[in-house]
Amino acid sequence: MKRIESVKNERIKAWKKLHSKKGRDQTGRFLIEGEHLVEEAWKSDWKVETVLTTADDASLFPGECIGVSEAVMKELSETKSPQGIVAVCQKKQWHTPERLKGRFVLLDRVQDPGNVGTIIRTALAADAAGVVLGSGCADLFNAKVIRATQGALFHLPVYMGDLVTWIEALKESGIPVYGTSLQDATPHDQFHSQEQFALLLGNEGEGVQSHLLDAATENLFIRQNRKAESLNVSVAAGILLFALKS
Amino acid sequence: MKRIESVKNERIKAWKKLHSKKGRDQTGRFLIEGEHLVEEAWKSDWKVETVLTTADDASLFPGECIGVSEAVMKELSETKSPQGIVAVCQKKQWHTPERLKGRFVLLDRVQDPGNVGTIIRTALAADAAGVVLGSGCADLFNAKVIRATQGALFHLPVYMGDLVTWIEALKESGIPVYGTSLQDATPHDQFHSQEQFALLLGNEGEGVQSHLLDAATENLFIRQNRKAESLNVSVAAGILLFALKS
Numbered sequence: 001m002k003r004i005e006s007v008k009n010e011r012i013k014a015w016k017k018l019h020s021k022k023g024r025d026q027t028g029r030f031l032i033e034g035e036h037l038v039e040e041a042w043k044s045d046w047k048v049e050t051v052l053t054t055a056d057d058a059s060l061f062p063g064e065c066i067g068v069s070e071a072v073m074k075e076l077s078e079t080k081s082p083q084g085i086v087a088v089c090q091k092k093q094w095h096t097p098e099r100l101k102g103r104f105v106l107l108d109r110v111q112d113p114g115n116v117g118t119i120i121r122t123a124l125a126a127d128a129a130g131v132v133l134g135s136g137c138a139d140l141f142n143a144k145v146i147r148a149t150q151g152a153l154f155h156l157p158v159y160m161g162d163l164v165t166w167i168e169a170l171k172e173s174g175i176p177v178y179g180t181s182l183q184d185a186t187p188h189d190q191f192h193s194q195e196q197f198a199l200l201l202g203n204e205g206e207g208v209q210s211h212l213l214d215a216a217t218e219n220l221f222i223r224q225n226r227k228a229e230s231l232n233v234s235v236a237a238g239i240l241l242f243a244l245k246s
Numbered sequence: 247m248k249r250i251e252s253v254k255n256e257r258i259k260a261w262k263k264l265h266s267k268k269g270r271d272q273t274g275r276f277l278i279e280g281e282h283l284v285e286e287a288w289k290s291d292w293k294v295e296t297v298l299t300t301a302d303d304a305s306l307f308p309g310e311c312i313g314v315s316e317a318v319m320k321e322l323s324e325t326k327s328p329q330g331i332v333a334v335c336q337k338k339q340w341h342t343p344e345r346l347k348g349r350f351v352l353l354d355r356v357q358d359p360g361n362v363g364t365i366i367r368t369a370l371a372a373d374a375a376g377v378v379l380g381s382g383c384a385d386l387f388n389a390k391v392i393r394a395t396q397g398a399l400f401h402l403p404v405y406m407g408d409l410v411t412w413i414e415a416l417k418e419s420g421i422p423v424y425g426t427s428l429q430d431a432t433p434h435d436q437f438h439s440q441e442q443f444a445l446l447l448g449n450e451g452e453g454v455q456s457h458l459l460d461a462a463t464e465n466l467f468i469r470q471n472r473k474a475e476s477l478n479v480s481v482a483a484g485i486l487l488f489a490l491k492s
Binding site for chain 1: 360402
């Protein structure tokens, strides 16, 4: 196994740039951290280019594997307590399928990386066909998003797209699009379960933009205690996905 | 309005100690931050002792209000971008009611502060009668827990207690206790909606301890895609609370 001991190594410096969206966009690569995520990526059809580890042996990994010092690991890690393994992966771009089918989750400006990641994780669990990130969402390849997905991003298409275009395409395919809104909306428990639908969720503070709600087939809300002002958007996503699908 | 300009002021130094659990436990006080939380506390029956603000005027607040410098605010704040208002509150201890009634959420060693806070927020929205934190949970008065509750902790009893004792008391009151487990459990969608129940959720990595699952009335799980390993615990709490109650 090759080794890199110095944080000044050119490859290490190049990989460190993947901490920023700019670096990821320019190279089409991103980092993942921790044994669990590396394993999930590796089991999937995503391309894992290089594994970097502080362990003595990582011979099980079929691709390039490099032993690194603790100092190098600290440099590449984006967590307080590095887990001793990081991998460089190639981004994958999902193209909108010709024929839309199944359940989708559309996100309008969901900014918190933990929310975006958790919603992707929940969408996979709920057998969704895909998640669509509209503009203004946290970057899919942000370390916190990836961590919150718990690897789900390797098993479910996540599209970046214009939400108006998506809403129109879904409706044309006969898939109802349900916006979420506290106004002019129907309680979600009045909907029957269905095989196909798209759920449109919005920004943590502002919700879904009104022109998107107008484009939706219908808008719904979750009845709740009056003292509660709202639900966390990833919790709402879970409640709605599982209620509408079952 | 009084003013404190120096971070070396004795009261500021004392309040700063509320950042730690030890400091909060010793004094029975805790800090909240941001206009929204201060307002929620103030509207509730919790005791807000002192409000500290960088604003020139805070005359609307009826209690002690102190103007502070940016440097003092930075010292008291636990966020990267201080919001200019912090308040010192008195802890409130909830005593187990004589007669248990309604819906409860029991947490076994849920460690992530964001999860504990989000579950309290969701429990309020789902009209729960209370949340019970067993030992090993994140401290209720931790700043991240409070932030994630979005103020719900001021509107819903949150008990600290022994979960075995709680499970027995709930069962004696005729309230079924549903553990969550991936083994020996029934799919949650096979349960009818009910007015009263308790939901038992566990640690992010390990789930609910087996002696607690054994004590539960019945255990349930959420059917999910096989590629998904699990759901985030606060998402699971939301799905189950809203599915079982409606």
